[in-house]
Amino acid sequence: MDTTLLKGLNVLEAVARSRAPRGVSELARELELTKSNVHRTLQTLIAAGYVRPGSVAGTYECTLKLFEMASGVVARIDVRQLADPFMQHLARLTKETIHLSILEGMDVIYLNKIESPQPVRAYSTIGGRAPAHCVASGKALLAWQGEAVLRELPARLSSPTQRSIASRDALLEELGRVRRQGFAVNRGEWREGVGGVAAIVFDMHGMPVAAIGMSGPVERLRPASVRKYSQLVMEAALGLSRSLGYSQPGYPPLAA
Template sequence: MDKAFIKGLRLIEALALSDQPRGVTDLANALGLTKSNVHRLLATLIAQGYVRQVPPQSHYELTTRIWELGSHVIRRMDLTRIARPAMARLAEQTGETVHLSVLDGSEVVYLDKIESAHHIRAHTSVGARAPAYTVATGKAMLAQMPDSYLDRFEGRMQRYTDTTRITLAELREDIRIAREQGHALVPEGEWREGIAACACAILNRSGELAGAIGMSGPDSRIKRKQLREIAPLVMEAARAISLALGYAPRV
């Protein structure tokens, strides 16, 4: 059995399960390794593109390389195929663009979408990314994560529009409301100007976050009242996908 390989895997697991970047001393203590050993393992993982250094404290976190490998597993599970019927139904019900997203650290990644037939509509690309704190699918997924998960945004929140949340306190309030309502609303674009959106998290067989489904369109057409009326449709779509993934709601 290759002991160095096992140590590297344990280091990857420690970083993957951490809510924030970790330092060498912290990792060495947690894994029962010497700091020089951890340094060597990190250097190898950085060289291979699996880990990056986070300034200014010289802490470390995983890159999306692990996610890219995991995405092949996700594709085998075929979340996109399972979600398609509910996405199509929601697109027909609302007449707006529907997205399927997953959470990757502090970003959302768009796995699939069904475009609105309207000439003026929300534009995104499959495979594109957006800061999770700025979009409805991101907020819906963050609402499923522990409070400590939000700490990663401290000091890293940028303004993209006039309505972008740029403080952790503002984000925590949005997440509190999303948890309370069971869905996330973005009435005025926080990532892109002029986009209104509603989203709900999708849960898997274990009751854990699998992704999110969201509807978006121009805020000139979708006012707050319309968003509130659309929210139950988005929640029903998320529920249908969750059930198809094997999720069993608590009675």
């Protein structure tokens, strides 16, 4: 285990997290390192291209090299490449914010999104995370995971809002519902007043690889709208699954 590499990555992460360029002493205090250590690490990150001096003398900020590298990593995820037309189609029909998400651990990560043109809309960031059990796309993904994944769920779950599913048992029940009806709904379980509808996307092997869904204020998600949106997201998800090579007539058997 290289502690110098770990320390360097910590420094990079701290600079990357910052809204404004950072100074050496401030970073040293935050990271509990010495000024000379931080200074020398920053010079190395500059040489590597990840960091550059800020406009104020003695400060440092991130370059876009991380973004270039990361975009390359994400661009090679097949589903993201193929999802665009389905997301755009869904955006036109619903006028709401559309997400493409994947499961990572017990979170979903938003790989892509199309913002709603309406002034009042759900806010999220590409690359952002949310707890899977609290959002529609997360529940859509969890519903098709195998026992090995579901076993890792703790008995008590985090409850960001009063509507959040708080126990593993209640979540498993809800996931059964998701499988039966083919879509998942978030009724304000992650952020107050923000809901959504999502459906699972399968690859050519019948493996769940992503979820596609829409989100917006819960006021715009009354039962009639949910019925409409659920049809639309399931159609979009099936279309994307088809373009990934999924050829089974219905849903695949539940993963082992």
